[in-house]
Amino acid sequence: MSGVVTIGETMALLGAPNVGPLQHEHSLDLSHGGAESNVAVALARLGTEVTWIGKVGADPLGELIVRELRAEGVRVEAVRDSEAPTSLMIKEHRTGSGTQVYYYRRGNAGGRLRSDEIDLALVRGATLLHVTGISPALSETMRQTIFDAVTAASEAGVPISMDLNYRSKLWTREEAAAEYARLLPHIDIVFAGDDEAAIVVGEADDPLELAHRLIAAGAKHAVIKLGEHGAVAVIDGAEHRRDAVPVNPVDTVGAGDAFVGAFLAERLNGEDVATCLTTAVTAGALACLVRGDWQGSPRRSELGLLGGGDPVSR
Amino acid sequence: MSGVVTIGETMALLGAPNVGPLQHEHSLDLSHGGAESNVAVALARLGTEVTWIGKVGADPLGELIVRELRAEGVRVEAVRDSEAPTSLMIKEHRTGSGTQVYYYRRGNAGGRLRSDEIDLALVRGATLLHVTGISPALSETMRQTIFDAVTAASEAGVPISMDLNYRSKLWTREEAAAEYARLLPHIDIVFAGDDEAAIVVGEADDPLELAHRLIAAGAKHAVIKLGEHGAVAVIDGAEHRRDAVPVNPVDTVGAGDAFVGAFLAERLNGEDVATCLTTAVTAGALACLVRGDWQGSPRRSELGLLGGGDPVSR
Amino acid sequence: MSGVVTIGETMALLGAPNVGPLQHEHSLDLSHGGAESNVAVALARLGTEVTWIGKVGADPLGELIVRELRAEGVRVEAVRDSEAPTSLMIKEHRTGSGTQVYYYRRGNAGGRLRSDEIDLALVRGATLLHVTGISPALSETMRQTIFDAVTAASEAGVPISMDLNYRSKLWTREEAAAEYARLLPHIDIVFAGDDEAAIVVGEADDPLELAHRLIAAGAKHAVIKLGEHGAVAVIDGAEHRRDAVPVNPVDTVGAGDAFVGAFLAERLNGEDVATCLTTAVTAGALACLVRGDWQGSPRRSELGLLGGGDPVSR
Amino acid sequence: MSGVVTIGETMALLGAPNVGPLQHEHSLDLSHGGAESNVAVALARLGTEVTWIGKVGADPLGELIVRELRAEGVRVEAVRDSEAPTSLMIKEHRTGSGTQVYYYRRGNAGGRLRSDEIDLALVRGATLLHVTGISPALSETMRQTIFDAVTAASEAGVPISMDLNYRSKLWTREEAAAEYARLLPHIDIVFAGDDEAAIVVGEADDPLELAHRLIAAGAKHAVIKLGEHGAVAVIDGAEHRRDAVPVNPVDTVGAGDAFVGAFLAERLNGEDVATCLTTAVTAGALACLVRGDWQGSPRRSELGLLGGGDPVSR
Amino acid sequence: MSGVVTIGETMALLGAPNVGPLQHEHSLDLSHGGAESNVAVALARLGTEVTWIGKVGADPLGELIVRELRAEGVRVEAVRDSEAPTSLMIKEHRTGSGTQVYYYRRGNAGGRLRSDEIDLALVRGATLLHVTGISPALSETMRQTIFDAVTAASEAGVPISMDLNYRSKLWTREEAAAEYARLLPHIDIVFAGDDEAAIVVGEADDPLELAHRLIAAGAKHAVIKLGEHGAVAVIDGAEHRRDAVPVNPVDTVGAGDAFVGAFLAERLNGEDVATCLTTAVTAGALACLVRGDWQGSPRRSELGLLGGGDPVSR
Amino acid sequence: MSGVVTIGETMALLGAPNVGPLQHEHSLDLSHGGAESNVAVALARLGTEVTWIGKVGADPLGELIVRELRAEGVRVEAVRDSEAPTSLMIKEHRTGSGTQVYYYRRGNAGGRLRSDEIDLALVRGATLLHVTGISPALSETMRQTIFDAVTAASEAGVPISMDLNYRSKLWTREEAAAEYARLLPHIDIVFAGDDEAAIVVGEADDPLELAHRLIAAGAKHAVIKLGEHGAVAVIDGAEHRRDAVPVNPVDTVGAGDAFVGAFLAERLNGEDVATCLTTAVTAGALACLVRGDWQGSPRRSELGLLGGGDPVSR
Ligand SMILES: Nc1ncnc2c1ncn2[C@@H]1O[C@H](COP(=O)(O)OP(=O)(O)O)[C@@H](O)[C@H]1O
């Protein structure tokens, strides 16, 4: 039994420790990130069994990714690429409120994962398969890999969740729309920001309208993430709205992944939609309070942290 | 002449440098803290002669405590414990607004100070003895030591101040209430937060009511600390209210100790209650602006720092 | 062709990395600063050719200043002083909102630059000469050097800009007023804070009134910098007002230099006053968002950074 | 199938980053260590399946230990202690060549592991059980736990290895000797330093003589570790001597654990004694070249690193 | 007049701050390196005018390279690549004596410099053109660019120096040999390690024999670098041998570049071969004493540093 | 009773954390140093009561010096200078084996200490007065201050020790020789390096000859420090030779001060010359093993650290 299975690219992350032009830095903080593995960490921290499948270089950054995901209790199925290095990204914070990401992923290991390198039995035996819209944008190879996994899951009756996760540095909105449209009919729950949903179903004033249109496009359920405005969802046809938990964010990258992981963890536990959304917006808020793409994701015992009380526990 | 004398446990303090789960840290900042020695630093910085009496291990962390307190001009009477290590605490900042303290004090040096290890002549020759409600919670030994010192001071006519400083990780509210009640009749000035006062005299809407009840319980004067809402006091029967100095706090731990030290320094200088409170709320505010339990306590020349003017002095 | 020429003292800068009493620091951050070279960096980043003339010690801190200014694309004409060390300043942030600067400049290299050590042909061939009111306050030598440069520029028909930049640790308001009055008749554009303008022309309610009075005192045009309230200017007799770009500043030191550099860059490009002011307030705002006296000054491609849009670019 | 199983205490490790009196440090490096888990890391890195069983506090340091061991591919069976904190140790390097360790382990979680908290089926299903002479010195509880595990393994025919690992801060040589004598008859392979072996079998000039005596005391095979002088072994009655691989050590703590892990990994792979010793002394040498108790342990691909060749690979 | 001109790839360099597996690092030190720009720094520090031509990404790492080379007084002619990021390399120090370099250069900016992006007039007006054997290994584009520059210099009578600098991660010995053979007839002075010379002219016991063979292969003069064994040269047919200056190296990467820059600086100054070699081995030794690929290169005033005398100057 | 009294300048010390050109550093380590206060620390650590008298600025660096000396148990009599800043020095380690010190002391506080600012009663009541040859080189003021103190001690029958401590950046050998000659007749024990002794008594092959000549020049006893060659002494006319304790030094600055403090501590304890020398060379060796001018000085319990035994104590 492989629990939730997710497939995607995880990159080493070199982040500027200070605000300002990156060329003034003397060292960069070393970590890792990737939408799919961030979701995996979020799931594992909430007690859900989860497997991440991906490809890394046969180098120390690949080893770093493997050991850090294992540290979080994620089962890691990492293919080692002896011909291309581990993908990496560099993060600059030119001003306190903006982040610029520079990628070294073209031709590198993360996007070279082939279907035949994956044990599809893991996918067929999963409780859920989670994919994102980043993978098909990386390379033809990866697009095929994801499609094969989705097909295998579909055929095995394994439900599939997908986060659209549009990345403008990887492809155009038109390219993305076509691929999203191809995948949506296979998807059980689709997650998207309102701007991302619009890529495939067009703009709309009410985010619930976007959710309905994503369902019309083939998904069974749809959740629209709205940042500091919370989220809306259409699940089994019923509409849900949920406010965000108000916080002073220090790093919003990864909030969506914490949200998705938390939503899925609760849903796989059989919780109702209200509980799924409550845990999801709490996880998203907590993720915003810590630097890093996944470090702030809550353990179950930490879900109550934002509830007030004496700020010093001693 | 030993000036003010204070007795208590001071611990090494290992603090997480970043916000987030402490298990992601690669180093911890090393410092020290203890309610009584924090008050001693606050007094010394304002020019009051002060002696700290306590017990530390025969190890580098004990040496660190001794040398840092001496650096601040505090006279240090430290007993070295060759059988137990220096107590320590670890501070995690899981979110930007909350702090969790983990203690390594059970059985360690700080709580093993015996009466017969103290030179009670220092206590009898003091201008004031300052104790807190933490010491009696540490161990039977320490409870007796504090009681003996309080008795010695009482008999010698030395005034005694006490800060209730309730610590829920050390004892229950009931245990604390009994001990507070035993000590209050010996106390000249008692300091307490409103929640702490309630432990021994019950809840009340108006903090001045709490002060009056503490006096009814045996103390001669009472000061209630109210965090960002300032403080109230009943001194010689007269009521006083004072607003806080508005600031953006970065670390509120130790604000109360700075407040108490400043209040006592002014009072021992013969200043009126208004001046005592002004200096106390100023010291409390300044303490909130610097990381650490005592580092932000003001020197006399720094009391005017919050008064506006050009923020850059050059 | 030497582009803009500026003459002044640049110092090594040792800054406390944390908020609090500097005596608790274990290391100080090493950088450099100086009003004139800060302006030079601001000009160079916006694409204006610029030369900085100054004197440094024959020591590593002098080398640091030279290499960092060269790094920014500033042409450096540095005289090496074999008899006095590079000037330096130490910055303490006792509270989060205040900065105290301690100088080691008396008798040191920066203020020992003699006229005969400068190639005045560079000044005569400049598109503009920029000076500040700091230099004449440093030493008799430097006062003469600046006066000789101003005279040379005047005679050669080179326009001169000046920032009053009053420094209370160097001279009294009366001394400053006399020197400003001596220089103003040679100045094309004068820049000043409202408090600084008042030193030489007296207090006024409306900053535009101050600008008019500076013109009456001899300058051709005048710009009054007003911090978070923006700036006003009287250029060719016409009045201009400009709001600041709202930001959460982390370090306001150097905002004025970024503003001045940006204003001059646009003016030398032949832009109209509105554009000069727009770029200037944008540069001033961006300078406030990064620690350091010049590090936050914008490159041309960065002028749009505060305009909103997705905070994460990926 | 649980692979090798090892049981013991792992502590958080706070190490001074510099040489000198620890009281001058401003931060301590955070890591973890424990003889048994160090051996587990050494085994896992060489590709042997291994499970570590131990007890940690319900606190971030406990979480750190769990996640770092998992990161290394060790299967972790950690009992969480809600009543005592994770054990910790502090390391000072007073001079470049000496290390002083200060423990906070008395009464803490690591020594409170009870037999009934362990799944003895894991032990019975192991390919090998590895224990050390540290555990019985920690507490009566732990002594019983180890004895029960050893008994269970014995009965199930699981071979047992033991490293004497004498710790003078925990018990006397006499106490240790008695316990070693009680355990040795159950042991398949015993590892010891020559000084440690002498505790139980008396001094001898030739370390091989010590090995023979350990066998006489009940063990089936014996390996004597000799630091920079390598190691000797008596296996199946045959004597073996092996020189160390010459290196410039930077931290010798943990060399023995790397040696033991490597020896066991090869032996469980069915390699001959010569290969076991070659890999063991190579692993011991590599462990000496990196700071930390286990970080330098080699992966299989790194065993050739000390063989010469171009020092820069590019 | 452009002084010495050199063309090549410079990369951002992210180096592990500690010895050990890189996956345990939490930050990487940020700097830059490239054989040609290292030589340029060595030349500039010794007072020789020098221009570096290369291609970097339109990103902060490209800006870092440009500003750091400018800081050193190198004239920088950098083409900005808007389609590929700045090349980078990662350095791991698995053991204290070995370094492993991981490259992110395939397809990145540094190897995409086209002939038509270079101002060949700079090459034709140079006092010397310096190239290395790395460039032709990077890409077909770069091979052509170097060939065109070499041809232009040849035709203009500009002498050309070349360092073979074999990189096994970029091409095979056979590929390299063919390209070296094509270039050698154009070369005035060739520099090579003995192992590198052997690639094109075969093994030989005496390095002077290698030098003679390189001359037979087309170069006019040849210098063989021998690491801690110094260097030999055949200049104008005459043989020279020079011992190294004995030092305890901390980082030998870049020693050869410091050697080459120093040799060329002296030769362009018209010094005799003995002086060229003396300065070269001194520069090589000094480069070994400082971490980084170029930071240890000496200024002229520092050439005497290894000559003994009181180690503390005060 | 003031114990040993010493008078001199103590400076803030900003040291480069790495080997290499200081202009590449991004921060400097902050500490303090001064020959006289280094000796005071050495004395205090060995249990001798000691008072340091000096002048510092009314600034944070002055405060740092005061608090760090107090931390070490030195009684501090510091005059605050409101007109000049605390002296400072900057340390560069251009190569691993050399240190360059840059001073900011001319005109600064340390050299402005006047006789009338000192309580000469402290000097007259001392067990010993310790001075160095640095003070008279700082300024006329300081030369007079030292002379007045020496005279006062002489008259009161207080023995005086002096370390010649020649500083070539402050005065010439001839100036120094004259001042040394003036002071020697007042000195009980003079300490000097062999090169320093030669300044006043001329070169000699045997250091014992230098000691005899210093005695002929007026001192009662003389000790010659010989770095890694140990020391010789002529005490009460008897000759003594002592080898150094062999170590791998990491920072030899301050070794002499540790030696002097240790020698004096033992002598004031009434120990014989052999013991004085044993403790002195041990202290000197230990001082070499830690970075910093005084941090490595031993406490009494640490004198045995170099005696061998298990390098790990646990
Ligand atoms: N500034 C914020 N304040 C509070 N919650 C936030 C904030 N930003 C994000 N969240 C929470 O995280 C969830 C996902 O964030 P969002 O920004 O919509 O996703 P993404 O990271 O995919 O763009 C939101 O639905 C919300 O619950």
Ligand SMILES: Nc1ncnc2c1ncn2[C@@H]1O[C@H](COP(=O)(O)OP(=O)(O)O)[C@@H](O)[C@H]1O
């Ligand atoms: N957020 C704050 N803003 C301004 N002043 C504060 C703030 N927190 C504490 N203070 C000042 O410090 C004093 C003591 O703080 P308080 O939090 O009441 O004590 P304690 O640390 O004992 O809980 C208050 O009376 C107030 O004057």
Ligand SMILES: Nc1ncnc2c1ncn2[C@@H]1O[C@H](COP(=O)(O)OP(=O)(O)O)[C@@H](O)[C@H]1O
């Ligand atoms: N807090 C702020 N918020 C926004 N812009 C600011 C702020 N402070 C300064 N600026 C901008 O920088 C310009 C110069 O700043 P100012 O503080 O007036 O100069 P100076 O540094 O010379 O005192 C201002 O005119 C404004 O445009």
Ligand SMILES: Nc1ncnc2c1ncn2[C@@H]1O[C@H](COP(=O)(O)OP(=O)(O)O)[C@@H](O)[C@H]1O
């Ligand atoms: N200084 C050293 N040089 C080379 N190898 C060493 C050194 N120290 C330890 N080793 C290797 O590690 C092994 C175990 O080290 P040892 O010090 O004997 O164990 P322990 O850490 O248990 O005391 C040795 O047998 C040897 O092979």
Ligand SMILES: Nc1ncnc2c1ncn2[C@@H]1O[C@H](COP(=O)(O)OP(=O)(O)O)[C@@H](O)[C@H]1O
């Ligand atoms: N370990 C060393 N000790 C002293 N000098 C050295 C050392 N390594 C290099 N050098 C000096 O630097 C020069 C170039 O070094 P080398 O290693 O031969 O070049 P490369 O870096 O190109 O491999 C040598 O000729 C020698 O003078």
Ligand SMILES: Nc1ncnc2c1ncn2[C@@H]1O[C@H](COP(=O)(O)OP(=O)(O)O)[C@@H](O)[C@H]1O
């Ligand atoms: N390299 C060294 N190795 C061992 N001991 C040393 C070393 N350097 C200094 N010492 C000890 O410190 C003492 C004083 O050092 P020295 O260098 O002579 O003094 P100074 O610092 O005044 O120049 C020496 O006599 C010796 O005992």
